[in-house]
Amino acid sequence: MTTAQPRHLLDGSHRRMFIGGAWVEAASGQTMETRNPANGVVIATVPRAGKKDIERAVAAARNAFDGPWSRFKPHERQKLLLRIAELFERHWEEICVSDTTDMGLPIARARGNANRVLGMLRYYAGMATALHGQTIDNSLPGDIVSYTRKEPIGVVGAIIPWNAPTAASVWKIGPALATGCTVVLKPSEEAPLTPLLIAELMAEAGVPDGVVNIVTGTGTEAGAPLAEHMGVDKIVFTGSTATGQSIVRASAGNLKRVSLELGGKSPVIVCTDADLERAVPVAAMSVFANSGQICIAGSRLFVARQIHDEFVARLAAYAAGLRIGNGIDPETEIGPLISPRQLQRVEGYLRAGSEEGARLVVGGARLSQGALAEGNFVAPTVFAGVSDTMRIAREEIFGPVISALPFDTLDEVVRRANDTPYGLAAGVFTRDLATAHQLSRRLQAGSVWVNTYHAIDPAVPFGGYKMSGYGREGGTDHLDEYLNTKGVFIRID
Structure with missing residues (x-):
């Protein structure tokens, strides 16, 4: 690093972004605030990057890709990832506090993500030495040996949402390091601080300058130029379907590879023989976890008609008993929504549910009493009497709202569950x-x-x-998303 960066602070101080191994300001000099969603307090300011900053970051990533990083052997990339995992583990509490303060995730849930995040880093470390091509027998005339090589795709532009800054950052950066790619990561303007902390840890681990770059800014001013940039070989994006469609259009300039993990309206199906003691809390937290701000939220709850009323009553009782508050409190189970804008969006769906004839069973309102007054809190909500055509049953809400819908037969519920433009996840409860x-x-x-x-x-x-969306994260499929396959033919007779 050529410019010192203070250790990660959440006290309203200014943070810089990370490009080419240096902590830098935006070319424009502009900044933006990030606020604690539990109380509205400004916890930091960060650079408001634009097109010039994206160009600088992509150039740094390209120089690193063409430079010393290209000579790192797989075992060296593996060692680097293992060092990063060790540093993450050592600073895990700091990472958790950052996520909780910046985007509201309850600290207990953040701490519980350790195995997942550290497991990802160590999985990618293992895979770094397991990437290989094939030797292929062929029927070509003459004596020809043919084989394939797996080669890093190049500079990766990564755009992540605010609902899981740590996991999303690792899910993008980890496979890039394992395969030998370089990264320009643009975090959400709503939660940029943990990715900047991650950049500190990566620099401390010895990641070469320019291999990982973190550029803070808005989607329009920084994300769009990254998606369009002719020097970016691949875009990986997690976020809304509408933005994903824009990224696909932007990728056409140089036909860059694209991986998209987009919206969802996931069904959860509870059959008559389900273990209700297990199903109620799991179905509830499939949505209420992270205050419903999760792409895989099982927000369409299909319950067999014979047990529907009992299940909904149990679900409502469970929702009413959840502890809501500032995520920094280890007893908190439901934290705030990310911003006043997201709060208004969710409140709009709460009104729409009632206006379209759904029956509000529990919740359904903003919470603004006492310590919750300055935050973006919504009570965990359950609607019953929902039809498949209602907005709350069709559109992604990204809030703690469950729509309960009865069903009679498996053929019927499969048809209704699949009757959605989305297809991210689904849940089933049956013995x-x-x-x-x-x-x-x-x-x-x-x-x-x-x-x-x-x-x-x-x-x-x-x-x-x-x-x-399309493309996969996790497993060997994930690494393939960051690799090109080259065929080689050698005549040896």
Whole structure:
């Protein structure tokens, strides 16, 4: 690093962004605030980057890719990733406090993500030495040896959302380091601080200058130029479907590779034989976790008609008992929404649910009493009497709102569950193995969980069907997204 950066602070101080191994300001000199969503307090200012900053970051990433980084052997990239994992583990509490303060994630949940995030880093470290091509027998005339090589795709532009800064950053940077790519990461303007902390840890681990660059700014001013940049070989994006479509259009300039993890409206199906003691809390937290601000939220809850009323009553009681507050309190189970804008969006859906005839069972309002007054808090909400055509059953809310819908037959619920433009995830609760296999096969979703939810394994591919995107994160499929395959033919006779 050529310019000193103070240790990560959440006291209203100014942070710089990380380009080419240096902590720098935006070319324009402009800055933007980031606020604690639990109380509205400014916790830091960061540079408001623009096109010139993106050009500087892409140039740094290209120089690193063409320079010393290209000579790193797989075992050296593996050692580097393992050092990063060690530093993450050593500073895990600091990372958790950053996520909690910047975007509201309850600290207990943040701490619980350690195995997932550290597991991802160590999985990518293992995979760094397991990437290889094939020797292929062929029927060409003459004596020819043919084989394939797996080669890093180049400079990767990564654009991440605010709802999971740590995991999203690692999910983008980890495979890039394992495969030998370089990265320009643009975090959300709503939660930019943890990625900047991650840059500190990566520099401390010995990541060469320019291999990882963090550019803070808005989607329009920094994200769009990154997606359009002719020097970027691949874009990886997690966020809304509308923005994903814009990125696909922007990628046409140089036909850069694109991976998209987009929106969802995931169904959760509770069959008559489900274990209700297990199903109620898991179905509830499939949505209420992270205050519903999660792409895989199981917000369409299909319950077998025979148990529908009992299940909804239990669900409402569970929701009413959840502890809501500032995420920094270890007892908090539900934190705030990210911003006043997101709060207004969710309140709009709460009104729409009632106006369209759904029955409000619990929640349904902003919480503004006492310590919650200055924050963006919404009570965990359950609607019953919901029809498939209501907005709350069709559109991604990104808030703690469940729509309960009864069903009568498996054929019916499969048809209704698949009747959505999205296909990111689905959940099933049943004790019958045949039902579990049948529904897992028939549901159009990239991940299907049976008698559980939110299980993410670094070794298992994750991604969507339909308008939930394409490409996969996790597993060997993930590494392939960052690699080109080259065919080589050598005549030896």
